[in-house]
Amino acid sequence: PDQRLGAAAMVLRGFALPYVREVMPALAAIEAQSPFRHMVTPGGFTMSVALTNCGALGWTTDRSGYRYTSTDPDTGQPWPGMPAVFARLAREAATAAGFDAFEPDACLVNRYLPGSRMSLHQDKNERDYDAPIVSVSLGMRAVFLFGGHKRTDPTVKVPLLHGDVVVWGGVDRMRYHGVMPLKDEPHALLGSRRINFTFRKAG
Numbered sequence: 001p002d003q004r005l006g007a008a009a010m011v012l013r014g015f016a017l018p019y020v021r022e023v024m025p026a027l028a029a030i031e032a033q034s035p036f037r038h039m040v041t042p043g044g045f046t047m048s049v050a051l052t053n054c055g056a057l058g059w060t061t062d063r064s065g066y067r068y069t070s071t072d073p074d075t076g077q078p079w080p081g082m083p084a085v086f087a088r089l090a091r092e093a094a095t096a097a098g099f100d101a102f103e104p105d106a107c108l109v110n111r112y113l114p115g116s117r118m119s120l121h122q123d124k125n126e127r128d129y130d131a132p133i134v135s136v137s138l139g140m141r142a143v144f145l146f147g148g149h150k151r152t153d154p155t156v157k158v159p160l161l162h163g164d165v166v167v168w169g170g171v172d173r174m175r176y177h178g179v180m181p182l183k184d185e186p187h188a189l190l191g192s193r194r195i196n197f198t199f200r201k202a203g
């Protein structure tokens with residue numbers, strides 16, 4: 001069943017399932033234009049999660065910091081456009097969680113392989129903290145860590161399965177969060193990977 005994680009955070013179980021058939025070829029086109037790559041954090045660590053983006057703005061990191069850019073630094077070209085099915089999925093999920101008229105301008109695409117993880121962090125490079133963030137999980141299961149407003153606050157573990165969508169807004173938007181190292185439990189459609197789309201209003 002759908003699950004409330006916080007006052008303004010909701011898990012919509014299986015919400016993305018009806019979109020998957022249209023989403024996968026759109027993802028293949030994004031990957032072909034702006035391939036997944038392992039970015040380096042300002043602290044000098046190479047991320048175990050590989051990233052790409054679509055939409056007018058894309059999130060990147062390198063030794064000089066985190067930022068949104070309109071071009072892919074690896075190709076010198078604009079990021080791939082946001083496919084209509086992505087925008088529709090994000091808007092309809094936001095509406096289902098009580099956020100009307102969500103129009104993301106950025107979709108960060110994360111690719112996890114067995115062992116990939118994301119350490120506790122806050123998402124604070126976006127200009128508009130009032131807009132929600134919509135996160136779509138596809139493929140292998142992940143254990144999501146949902147924390148508090150301080151890095152040392154206790155975390156709640158939330159399993160995220162193929163098709164689950166989480167919407168974070170309001171008071172839950174700036175919570176610390178992360179993903180535990182993925183186990184290799186291959187998924188019938190995606191094999192040994194997990195794809196996460198994170199839709200944001202960044203500009």
Ligand code: MD5
Binds near residue numbers: 146168176
């Ligand atoms: C993931 N990705 O599963 C997650 C899903 C990222 C990232 O964290 O930054 O790429 S997005 C989860 C999220 C976003 C915004 C706020 C909160 C969680 N939160 O307050 O817990 O790859």
Ligand code: FE
Binds near residue numbers: 121122123177
């Ligand atoms: Fe995040």
